[in-house]
Amino acid sequence: xxxxxxxxxxxxxxxxxxxxxxxxxxxxxxxxxxxxxxxxxxxxxxxxxxxxxxxxxxxxxxxxxxxxxxxxxxxxxxxxxxxxxxxxxxxxxxxxxxxxxxxxxxxxxxxxxxxxxxxxxxxxxxxxxxxxxxxxxxxxxxxxxxxxxxxxxxxxxxxxxxxxxxxxxxxxxxxxxxxxxxxxxxxxxxxxxxxxxxxxxxxxxxxxxx
Numbered sequence: 001x002x003x004x005x006x007x008x009x010x011x012x013x014x015x016x017x018x019x020x021x022x023x024x025x026x027x028x029x030x031x032x033x034x035x036x037x038x039x040x041x042x043x044x045x046x047x048x049x050x051x052x053x054x055x056x057x058x059x060x061x062x063x064x065x066x067x068x069x070x071x072x073x074x075x076x077x078x079x080x081x082x083x084x085x086x087x088x089x090x091x092x093x094x095x096x097x098x099x100x101x102x103x104x105x106x107x108x109x110x111x112x113x114x115x116x117x118x119x120x121x122x123x124x125x126x127x128x129x130x131x132x133x134x135x136x137x138x139x140x141x142x143x144x145x146x147x148x149x150x151x152x153x154x155x156x157x158x159x160x161x162x163x164x165x166x167x168x169x170x171x172x173x174x175x176x177x178x179x180x181x182x183x184x185x186x187x188x189x190x191x192x193x194x195x196x197x198x199x200x201x202x203x204x205x206x207x208x209x210x
Contacts, residue, residue, distance in 0.1 A: 005056055006056045006079075007079070009051055009055075009057060010051045010079060010083065012052065012054070013049065013050070014083060016052075016206065018032070018049065019032060019209070020047070021033060021034075021042050021044070021046065021047060021210070022034060022036070022037055022042065022208075022209050022210040023048075023049040023175075023201070023204055024036075024208060024209045024210075025206045025207060026207070035209075036209040036210070037209070042178065042181075042185070043182070043185045043186065043189055044170075044185055044197035044198060044199050045196050046198055047175075047200075047201060048084045048198070048199065048200045049201055049203070050076070050080055050083060051202065052203065052206045053174070053203050053205045057202070064111055065173065068108075070109055070111075073115050073118060074118070076115055077118040077119060080119065080202075081119075084200060086119065086169070089167065089169055089198045090167060091167045091168060092125075092126070092165040092166055092167050092168065093126050093127065093128050093168050093169070094123075094126070094128075094168070094169045094170075094171065095116060095127060095128045095129070095133055095168060096113035096115070096116040096170070096172070097112055097135075097170060097171075097172050097180060097181065097184050098110070098129070098130065098133050098135040098158065099135060100135040100137070100138045100139070102138050103138070111173050112171045112173050113171075116171040119171065131161070132160065132161060132163065133159075133160050133184075133187075133188075134160075135158055135159075136157065136158065137154070137155075137156060137157035151179055151183075154179055154180060154183040155183075157183055157184075157187075158184050158187035160188050160191040161191060162191075163188065163191045163195060164192070165192070166194070166196060167196045167197075167198065168188065168195055168196070168198070169200065170198070172200070172201045172202070173201070173203070174203050174204065175210070176204070176205075176208070177210065178210030181199065181201075181210075182210070185197055
């Protein structure tokens with residue numbers, strides 16, 4: 001796949017009107033929120049999305065996460081820099097959703113963390129990592145799990161301490177049901193209830209609400 005084709009795929013996403021909270025296309029109000037987010041809004045302020053879960057993104061994300069193509073973080077970071085006014089969030093700190101040490105030992109890297117590290121350098125936003133944020137529960141792979149099973153799988157999965165900040169920017173790679181992001185957000189807010197959370201994610205299916 002060529003970069004120009006990938007950019008066209010991204011442009012298709014950015015031409016859509018998406019829910020500010022879950023990036024779905026099911027908007028039913030003038031406030032750019034879907035019915036689910038109006039009724040039960042996620043605890044983050046806004047979710048920014050790079051691309052719908054389209055063929056080129058699927059291909060690149062699989063290579064990035066499972067085939068060790070870590071250099072792809074440069075492409076993802078460059079496109080995020082071009083497409084999203086990250087500086088407008090005015091975050092105090094940036095982070096990636098933490099990975100359990102056992103999983104990190106197997107994979108050797110945390111894909112969202114590589115992107116977060118580069119964005120941290122690019123925008124001069126401090127990045128927080130372990131021990132401030134940790135995944136303490138070695139969860140099962142969730143690909144085949146339904147939503148309820150995912151929620152149980154991620155109960156008390158994260159530990160957070162010492163967050164004297166007003167705004168945090170979370171970097172994630174792919175959102176399916178949003179269960180991981182919700183669990184991590186709950187842990188952040190349990191530590192600092194006044195924290196404002198913003199999220200940047202590489203991809204999700206635009207028809208899915210959270």
